[in-house]
Amino acid sequence: MSNGALQVARTGLDAQNVKMRVIANNLANVNTNGFKRQRASFETLVYQHDVTPGAPADEQNRYAIGLSLGTGVAVQGTARIETQGTLQTTGNALDIAIEGPGYFQVEMRDGQIGYTRAGNFSRTSEGIVVTASGLPLVPEIQIPEGATGITIGKDGIVSVALAGETEITELGQIETASFVNPAGLKPVGDNLLTESEASGEPQIGPASEDGRGSLRAGFLEQSNVNIVEELVDMIETQRAYEVNSKMISATDEMLQFVNQQL
Structure with missing residues (x-):
């Protein structure tokens, strides 16, 4: 389960890195005539279903919510925003x-x-x-x-x-x-x-x-890039990257604890 958490956090790092690259390209082209900013879109990866919702719990009852574990996130694509530039x-x-x-x-x-x-x-x-x-x-x-x-x-x-x-x-x-x-x-x-x-x-x-x-x-x-919006997205992406990095560190500490105690 801890190894799974490492893998999930790694996909988060990869996805945020791609988003940061999209933001960097937007800012780099802030003075490019006719440039249209791009937005990174994300999607969940496949889920592991240990217990399917609605599966029989016993002869008379069924599970109401189930047990589904996600495997991370991936970049779905980059959408170009077609709004008019100034x-x-x-x-x-x-x-x-x-x-x-x-x-x-x-x-x-x-x-x-x-x-x-x-x-x-x-x-x-x-x-x-x-x-x-x-x-x-x-x-x-x-x-x-x-x-x-x-x-x-x-x-x-x-x-x-x-x-x-x-x-x-x-x-x-x-x-x-x-x-x-x-x-x-x-x-x-x-x-x-x-x-x-x-x-x-x-x-x-x-x-x-x-x-x-x-x-x-x-x-x-002119480019339709809004510098303020891009800077806000950049800070948000940086924080998300840091959180995923901390998840890897925390999971690694958990694994070290288990290895020392067992």
């Missing part, structure tokens, strides 16, 4: 924030489509709109040389003023993607997420339509 004014025409659900689409280096909330775009020497890592926006938007007065509407239509022309020229429309289960998207780094079986297929179309959020040019979505 929109910060930048004044840069190619800084774009999504106000509401949805993701920008970019072409990754392997040709796969990645999804991101980070809208800090720029343009190459050819005028192609790309991410900070140089990944092109999908569908591709190319801004001609010498174009001025770049404007991006809430529906994603990109317009510019060209030299020698009096009318505004439309270059294309930025489309966004939405998912039935956005929390099921797979994070791959570089502020990118990829489609998975859990997320479902992307629903692609203009912003502000079919439940997709509108675009805000000249703004960037």
